[in-house]
Amino acid sequence: MTYAAPIADIRFALEACAGLWRVKAGGGFEDLDGEILTAVLEGVGALSGDVLAPLNASGDREGVRLSNGAVFAPAGFREAYAQFAGAGWQGIVASAEHGGQGMPRAVGLAAHETVHSANMAFGLAPMLTLGAIEALEAHGSEEQKRVYLPKLVSGAWSGTMNLTEPQAGSDVGALQARAVPVGDGSFRVTGQKIFITWGDHDLAENIVHLVLARLPDAPTGSKGVSLFLVPKFLPDANGSPGRANAVRCIGVERKMGIHGSPTCTMGYEGATGWLIGGENEGLAMMFTMMNSARINVALQGVAVGEAAYQKTVAYAHERLQGRGEGAPAKGASPIAMHADVRRMLMTMRALIQAGRAICYSAGVEADLAQSGADDDVRRAARARADLLVPIAKAWCTDRGVEIASLGVQVHGGMGFVEDGGAAQFYRDARIAPIYEGTNGIQAIDLIGRKVAGDAGEAMNLLIAEAREVSHGCASSGRPRLARIGLRLAAAANTLQEATAWLLATYAGARRDALAGADAYLRLAGDVAASTFTGRGLLVADAVAVEAQETPALFFAETILALAPSRLSAITLGADVLFEADLGENAA
C-alpha cells in the first residue's frame, strides 16, 4: 500500500466540521449530494493512489531535466497527467460553460488533497492551472476566456503564476519586469522571473503564464503592477498552439524536495502578452488568486502529513522491536504497541484532523462568499474566509513539517535513509511554509489586514463560535466531548485577551504587535481547529464520532491545553528583539 484516500476522514471534515451542505442553500450545486461527493472522492482517490503515488519516490529520485530551454518531467509524469486531465479532474470547480464540472471549491480542494498526498510535486501542476482558471474566470476578457479557458479546464494546457524576481520576493511591489504596448492590443513583456513552479515542462501542449509586470510610466511600488497573459505558444487561428513566444526556461533550481516539480527561472524577452483586467490592478488580482492558492497550499501541509502518516502507521505495524506496553504476548511486538510510538502516531493523526477542519472550513466559506443565498451570508462568509486564509496557510504548513518529522522519527534509522520512504515527506513538506507568502507574511496579514483591519470583528465572531461550540460540547453529556469543551473555553478566553491586546497595540506600537504575530496565529489556529472539529463532533453520526473523537480529545489535552500559556509570547513586545545583538555587531 502506498496511499489510500482517507475518504471517511475527508467527509467528516468537509460535511460535519465545515458544513459543506450549506453551499446548496444559495440554489446552486443542485445535482451534488453525498453519493456524488463520494463518487468524486473515490474516483480521484483511486487515480491518486494507483497512478500518482507510485511515481512519488521515483520522481523524487529522478528529478527534472532542462535541455535547451525545455524541461522534462520525471518518467511517468506525462502519462499520469494525461490520465488526470483525461478523467476531467482539472475542471472539477470550473464552470460548466468552459467544460468544467461546476463543483464547490471545497470539493475541488478535497480532490486536490488526495493528489497532493499521493505526489505533492505532481499536484503543483494542476494547482497552478487552477489558479490561472480562477484568474481568467474572474478577470479575463470574453476573448481570453473563449481562447484559453476550455484548454486550461480540460488540462490540455497548464498555467503558471510569475511574481517573484531576484530582488522582489515577499515584497512583490519591488518587481521590475516591463510590458510595453505594441498598439494592436498586445504587449511586449520583458524581464526575469524566478521560482516559477512548473514554468516549463512536457506534460501539456501549451503553458499559459500569468505574469506581473509594469507598464511604461506606471506608479512605483505595488500600485504600478499589471497582470499579463503570456502563452508559451501563441494560439493560431484555430486556437491551437502556434508560433513559439519569446519566453524560455533559463534554469531549474536544485531543491531540497519536490524534485519532481520543475522550479524555473523564466526569461521573457519581448514576449507577446495581453493585459488581464485593468492597468495597474495586477496585485489585487494576484491576491484574489493567492487567497485560493493559499488554501490549497495549506491543504498541502495536511496532505503531505496524511501521506507521512499512512506510511508511518504501516511501518509501525510491520516493524517488530521490543515488547510494547500494549502487546498481549511475550517477545518482540510491532512498535505501534509502544506507548511513546502511539503518542507520535496519535499526534500526527490529531494534527491532520485539525488541519483538515481548518482548510475545509476556509474552503466552504470561500464558496459561500460567492454563492451564498443572500448578501449577508456572502459578506459574513467572505470575512470568515479572509480571516481563515492566513491561519490555514501558516498553521497547516507548519504542522505539515512537524507531522513529517514525526514520521521520520517513528521510522528510526530507516527514517533517515532515503530508501525508507519517510525522508521525502520531511523534505517535501518544508517548502509549504515558504511559498505562496511565507508564514511570517501570513502572520502579518492576519494581525494587520484581518484583525486590526476590521477592528477585530471577524475574529470576535470566531471567538464567539468557539464559545458556542465549547458550551455545546460541555453540555453534550459525552465525557470526552465535555473535556474538549473545557479546553476550548479556556483557549477562547486567551484568544479574546490576546485579540484585545493586539487591537490596543497595533495602531500605536505596530512592531510590538508584529513581534507576537506568529504566536498569535498559532493560538488562533489551535482555537479554530478545535472549534471546527468540535462543531463536527456535535453533528456527526456514531461511526464518525467513534473514529474522530479520540484524536480531537488528544489534540485538546496536549496542544490546545497550551493555549493559556501562549499569551506571554504574544504580548512580549519588540523591545527585547530590537535591543539584542542579532548579528549587528558582526554585520
Add this chain to the structure above:
Amino acid sequence: MTYAAPIADIRFALEACAGLWRVKAGGGFEDLDGEILTAVLEGVGALSGDVLAPLNASGDREGVRLSNGAVFAPAGFREAYAQFAGAGWQGIVASAEHGGQGMPRAVGLAAHETVHSANMAFGLAPMLTLGAIEALEAHGSEEQKRVYLPKLVSGAWSGTMNLTEPQAGSDVGALQARAVPVGDGSFRVTGQKIFITWGDHDLAENIVHLVLARLPDAPTGSKGVSLFLVPKFLPDANGSPGRANAVRCIGVERKMGIHGSPTCTMGYEGATGWLIGGENEGLAMMFTMMNSARINVALQGVAVGEAAYQKTVAYAHERLQGRGEGAPAKGASPIAMHADVRRMLMTMRALIQAGRAICYSAGVEADLAQSGADDDVRRAARARADLLVPIAKAWCTDRGVEIASLGVQVHGGMGFVEDGGAAQFYRDARIAPIYEGTNGIQAIDLIGRKVAGDAGEAMNLLIAEAREVSHGCASSGRPRLARIGLRLAAAANTLQEATAWLLATYAGARRDALAGADAYLRLAGDVAASTFTGRGLLVADAVAVEAQETPALFFAETILALAPSRLSAITLGADVLFEADLGENAA
C-alpha cells in the same frame, strides 16, 4: 564567512552556567586555566572554521563512495583529518599516559562543538574514535591499551561502535552476531551490523571496531552480550597495521543528510577479535560509552543549530526586502530589521544558548563524577549527570531540528534551494534525534531509570536548584533576571507536580507514565536550561550578561512560559492512545 567559533558564548555556558572550574577542586587539571581554555577553543575553532567548514557543502554534494569494500570520503576530508589529528585534537581528553592532553571532558566537548558546527559529517569520525578511547581506557586490558590507545589518541587509527543489526535497533539485546573462542585468547566474530558510522573510510590507516556479539551458550537477550575489539588490519609485531581482517563494508546507506559520513553495513565473517572486559558484560560497557556519546550527540544538536544561526544571521543582514520596523530610512532594508524575522533569529539564539547550558552542565558533572574531590561530590555529580544525559540528548537534538528549520524559513525560497546553504543543516540535523538511542528511548530512560529508578531524588535536587536560582534571580535587583526568576519558579512548581504524578504512576500504571514521557522530558529540559542559564547570569561578568541576558529572557517568556500548561499532556495517560484506532483496522 562560513563559521566562526562562538568562543564567548561557549565560555559563558562552560564557565558561568556549568561551573567548569569546580573540576579543579579535586586536585586534577592543575595546568588548566582561562588562558589555556581560550587557546584550546581558538585553536580548534580556527581549524574548524578554516579547514572543516569549507568542506561541509562540498562533502554534502559529493558524498562517500564504496568501491570493492573500501569506502572513500569526499574530497579534502582525508587532508583535513590529517590536520585535525596532527594538531592533537583527537586526544584532548585522553590521558597523558597514552599521548592525550588530559583535559576535562567538558573542554573536549567544547572543542567538538566547533567541529560539529563546521562539519557534522566529519565530526562523527573523531566522536566515534573518542568513544573507543573511553571504552579501552575504562575496560581494556593492559595489552589492549598499549597496542591501541596511542594510535587512537593520535588519530592515526579511528574507532567505531557496532551495535545495530537489522532486527536489533532500539532493542540491542536482540542482536545475533556470534563470537567463538579460538583457544589462543582470540575469537572469531561473525555477523552483520548496520548503520555503522564511519565503518570504513580512507582517513586513517586502521579502524578499531568495537563489536557487540554473543558467545556460545550466552544467555538470551541483553544479558548475553559481550564486547569485542576487531581491528580492520591486525596489528603486526611492531604494532603497525598488518594482515587484513575478515571484516568489510558491504554497503553504504543513501541518506537524507550527513552525506560526508559513510553509514556502513559491515560484514564480519570469522573476523579475529578480542574480548573487552568480562564475558556477557558488553551492554553495560556500551552504556558507559553511550552516556558519553549521548552528550556529544546532544551537542551536535546545538552545534548544527549554531551553524544554521550563523549562516542565517549573515543572510538576514545581507538580504534586502521591504522596510523593516527597525529600519531607520525609507526603502528596502535588511530583513533582519523586520520584527518577525528577528523573532526567528532570537528563537534560534535562545534555543542554542539553552542547549549549551544543558550540554556543558552534563559534561562538567560527568567530569566531577570521575575527578570530584570526594565520594559525596562524585556521587552527586554522577546522579546529576545520569539525569541530564537523556534530557540533553533528546531536548537538544529536537531543538536542533527546530533551529535548522527556522534557518530555512528565514532564508525564504533560498532556504529550500540546496545552493542556498540552509537546507543542509535541516537535513543533517534530522539524524540527531534518532541515533545513539532515539529520543523516545531517552524519554523512557529518563522516567524509568533516572526518575522512578531513584525515587525522584536526582530530579528533586534539580527542582530545588531551579527554585534556588529563581530566588536568586528574583532578588537580584536586575529587572530582566527577575522576570526570568518568576517564570522559572512557576515552571519548577509544574515540574514538581509532574514528578510527583510520575512517581505515583510509574510502578502501577507504567504505560500511563510512558504516554507522558516525551512531554515530561520536554518540561524537564526547559526547566534545566533556564536553571543553568540563570545560574550563569547570576555569576557572569557584565560583558557576558549584556550578551546573554536578553536571549535568556526571551526563552523564559516564550518557551519556559508554556511550562505550566504542559502538565495536561504529561498526565493524560495511555488509554486515549490504546483505545484509538491507529492503523489497527487496516493492519
